Amino acid sequence: MVLTSKHAVVGDEDHRPRGTITIRFGDGMNYNFTSTHHPNMIPTDIYMTDVIDQVDPCRHPLYGHKGRKRVYIGWHHKKQGWHTLEGYIAVKWVAAWKDIPTQTQDILKLQAERDNYARLKRLQGRVIPWLLDYITGVFGDVMVACMILERCGSELPRDLAQRKERKRDITERFHASGWLHGSIGISDENFTAIDRQDGDPLNPVRLVSLALARRIDGDDTSRDEELSRASQ
Numbered sequence: 001m002v003l004t005s006k007h008a009v010v011g012d013e014d015h016r017p018r019g020t021i022t023i024r025f026g027d028g029m030n031y032n033f034t035s036t037h038h039p040n041m042i043p044t045d046i047y048m049t050d051v052i053d054q055v056d057p058c059r060h061p062l063y064g065h066k067g068r069k070r071v072y073i074g075w076h077h078k079k080q081g082w083h084t085l086e087g088y089i090a091v092k093w094v095a096a097w098k099d100i101p102t103q104t105q106d107i108l109k110l111q112a113e114r115d116n117y118a119r120l121k122r123l124q125g126r127v128i129p130w131l132l133d134y135i136t137g138v139f140g141d142v143m144v145a146c147m148i149l150e151r152c153g154s155e156l157p158r159d160l161a162q163r164k165e166r167k168r169d170i171t172e173r174f175h176a177s178g179w180l181h182g183s184i185g186i187s188d189e190n191f192t193a194i195d196r197q198d199g200d201p202l203n204p205v206r207l208v209s210l211a212l213a214r215r216i217d218g219d220d221t222s223r224d225e226e227l228s229r230a231s232q
Contacts, residue, residue, distance in 0.1 A: 026051065036136065047074060068094070091147075166205045184230055
């Protein structure tokens with residue numbers, strides 16, 4: 001799965017540099033980012049679709065303390081010749097003031113998660129979500145980095161036994177690759193689900209939040225602990 005676009009329409013000039021992705025929140029809140037995965041991509045747009053609270057100053061994507069770290073759902077618009085391809089994606093957004101070390105650490109944590117997605121590329125689309133891009137931008141004194149992922153966020157199975165079974169199954173498959181997740185708790189916060197489509201695997205559950213993922217070292221007992229927590 002690749003995030004690509006031919007944004008310019010016949011008769012419509014686009015002066016943005018190649019590799020530009022513009023995230024549009026509405027009300028004139030538009031931010032230009034640079035793609036790190038597709039630097040030669042024709043400029044494209046992502047329209048945020050779940051920001052009904054953007055009028056709340058506390059949830060401003062750059063300056064609000066509740067909007068600074070957040071996962072948004074966006075609508076990606078892309079042109080291919082005379083055809084338009086569109087679809088929902090997830091945008092893991094992290095904003096940080098340059099002079100606040102605790103916030104810049106959040107950017108480094110997101111970079112670590114991006115690196116783990118790259119190391120676990122063979123699991124993307126099966127055990128973890130597809131990573132489509134990693135984009136960066138600087139807006140005054142605020143740095144922003146985003147991971148663009150396939151849309152997740154569907155409900156986990158409501159049947160408790162089925163939910164436990166599928167969480168354990170996806171955790172076992174993650175471990176079988178030689179990796180530990182590193183932050184599985186007794187809640188469901190590190191698990192999500194995709195919208196099932198024809199041809200998708202039977203288990204729609206995915207593991208997310210991979211910043212602390214690491215390779216399994218010998219007889220690491222953390223594997224059993226993670227499986228136990230995933231089964232709760």
